Amino acid sequence: xxxxxxxxxxxxxxxxxxxxxxxxxxxxxxxxxxxxxxxxxxxxxxxxxxxxxxxxxxxxxxxxxxxxxxxxxxxxxxxxxxxxxxxxxxxxxxxxxxxxxxxxxxxxxxxxxxxxxxxxxxxxxxxxxxxxxxxxxxxxxxxxxxxxxxxxxxxxxxxxxxxxxxxxxxxxxxxxxxxxxxxxxxxxxxxxxxxxxxxxxxxxxxxxxxxxxxxxxxxxxxxxxxxxxxxxxxxxxxxxxxxxxxxxxxxxxxxxxxxxxxx
Numbered sequence: 006x007x008x009x010x011x012x013x014x015x016x017x018x019x020x021x022x023x024x025x026x027x028x029x030x031x032x033x034x035x036x037x038x039x040x041x042x043x044x045x046x047x048x049x050x051x052x053x054x055x056x057x058x059x060x061x062x063x064x065x066x067x068x069x070x071x072x073x074x075x076x077x078x079x080x081x082x083x084x085x086x087x088x089x090x091x092x093x094x095x096x097x098x099x100x101x102x103x104x105x106x107x108x109x110x111x112x113x114x115x116x117x118x119x120x121x122x123x124x125x126x127x128x129x130x131x132x133x134x135x136x137x138x139x140x141x142x143x144x145x146x147x148x149x150x151x152x153x154x155x156x157x158x159x160x161x162x163x164x165x166x167x168x169x170x171x172x173x174x175x176x177x178x179x180x181x182x183x184x185x186x187x188x189x190x191x192x193x194x195x196x197x198x199x200x201x202x203x204x205x206x207x208x209x210x211x212x213x214x215x216x217x218x219x220x221x222x223x224x225x226x227x228x229x230x231x232x233x234x235x236x237x238x239x240x241x242x243x244x245x246x247x248x249x250x251x252x253x254x255x256x257x258x259x260x261x262x263x264x265x266x267x268x
Contacts, residue, residue: 021132
């Protein structure tokens with residue numbers, strides 16, 4: 006808290022609706038939305054808008070900030086500014102986002118950081134993420150297999166070296182290298198990613214393009230293909246990529262003996 010600023014009566018809650026807003030939204034998040042002085046939201050689909058406004062008539066969309074062609078850094082900056090404008094009125098503000106608000110949501114983290122620095126009470130309320138849905142739909146248990154996770158662009162520009170014995174999930178694969186808001190898929194980026202993965206796994210290695218459904222009915226989109234076909238399959242803005250292991254991690258006989266385990 007700033008030394009020259011008195012304690013504030015306002016607060017900021019960042020809340021996740023889950024991938025299926027309403028169905029996957031926790032009771033804690035519902036209650037926070039219902040009792041907030043002001044609700045701001047940015048969701049992947051238009052359908053849940055009325056549901057939010059029924060919970061709280063103050064609910065206001067921030068979707069207009071994501072105008073096509075606008076630099077993402079400008080979008081994030083205005084999102085943070087919009088949220089803080091309401092918080093600074095000493096209101097209890099709830100900013101609602103799709104999925105889990107702590108996953109791949111730069112503006113939410115920055116809004117919390119700045120609000121806390123100004124002396125406001127802040128909190129994150131979790132939601133079901135794409136990763137949670139992927140674990141269920143693809144029957145992947147990270148407790149037994151481990152899991153690597155990266156933003157696709159970060160994976161490429163930092164020259165990540167994957168452990169090919171551990172499943173890997175790459176997020177935001179449609180936006181590789183994009184710096185401006187867009188609904189288009191960057192197919193050149195997909196080809197670059199496919200080539201990079203082929204170096205580690207082989208061009209014939211099977212991967213899974215996955216998309217959790219945001220709708221109350223319907224199933225997840227699951228498309229299996231080899232890396233040499235990956236750039237041509239139906240990737241959308243909601244798609245993630247699962248790269249299954251290409252090898253099994255060896256056991257360490259000496260460590261197993263120390264732990265009293267048999268092979």
